[in-house]
Amino acid sequence: MILAIDTATRSASLAVYDGAVVRAEYSWDTADHHTVELMPRIADLLRQIDVPIEQLTGLGVSIGPGSFTGVRVGVAAAKGLAMARDLPIVGVQTPDILAYAHRWARPPLVVVVRAGRGRWIAARYLKSRTDWKRDGDFWLTTPDRMGETWEKPTTVCGELSDQERTLLEQRLGERVSLSPGAFSLRRAGFLAELAWQRIQGGDVDDVAALQPIYLSPDQQVTA
Numbered sequence: 001m002i003l004a005i006d007t008a009t010r011s012a013s014l015a016v017y018d019g020a021v022v023r024a025e026y027s028w029d030t031a032d033h034h035t036v037e038l039m040p041r042i043a044d045l046l047r048q049i050d051v052p053i054e055q056l057t058g059l060g061v062s063i064g065p066g067s068f069t070g071v072r073v074g075v076a077a078a079k080g081l082a083m084a085r086d087l088p089i090v091g092v093q094t095p096d097i098l099a100y101a102h103r104w105a106r107p108p109l110v111v112v113v114r115a116g117r118g119r120w121i122a123a124r125y126l127k128s129r130t131d132w133k134r135d136g137d138f139w140l141t142t143p144d145r146m147g148e149t150w151e152k153p154t155t156v157c158g159e160l161s162d163q164e165r166t167l168l169e170q171r172l173g174e175r176v177s178l179s180p181g182a183f184s185l186r187r188a189g190f191l192a193e194l195a196w197q198r199i200q201g202g203d204v205d206d207v208a209a210l211q212p213i214y215l216s217p218d219q220q221v222t223a
Helices: 034-048 068-085 094-101 162-175 188-200
Strands: 002-006 011-017 022-029 058-062 089-092 109-116 119-127 132-134 139-141 154-158 176-178
Touching: 002 034, 002 068, 002 188, 011 034, 011 188, 022 034, 022 188, 034 068, 058 068, 058 188, 068 089, 089 094, 089 188, 094 109, 094 119, 094 132, 094 154, 094 188, 162 176
Parallel strands: 002 058, 058 089, 109 154, 154 176
Antiparallel strands: 002 011, 011 022, 109 119, 119 132, 119 139
């Protein structure tokens, strides 16, 4: 039974997964209250499905990039539980969660995560034989800059407001295909599946060495 924790941005999510089905899942807008909300909501989620913490066999956590506070809180909570219960832990890069949920989409795929001050953290993915593979590093961008150099249609998903969706469609036209809003929500159920697959394959992280991924707030904004 895996507990998945994603508090990388204001869009937070928890899930419990047993290897076959998502037993429970809860997503909410934290309004930057990660610190006070996370542990009580974990307790409520486990209580709802009558799963004591002793039944957990692993943990998955979103390690960023994202907001500094959000990523730090989620990773600290997951590491604390892993150490206290001697559980295997898997850290998953935040954009990978949305990419995993979009295996049906046409490549290339660009995932965006909110970075504050009207900016996005973006990651580009291409299809391998079985799944998406990130193409290059993360970069910072804005709705009025992203896609300037795109020459072919690109699927975009992630934390986009209605205004930002309209702006991208007006600017890029046929060069962009926006994922529906429901598919653009980062769900911990997908994080849990990714973590389960890695744990079953023996690909776990060293709990002491696992660290959040941050992008510098001064990093240059590019297209």
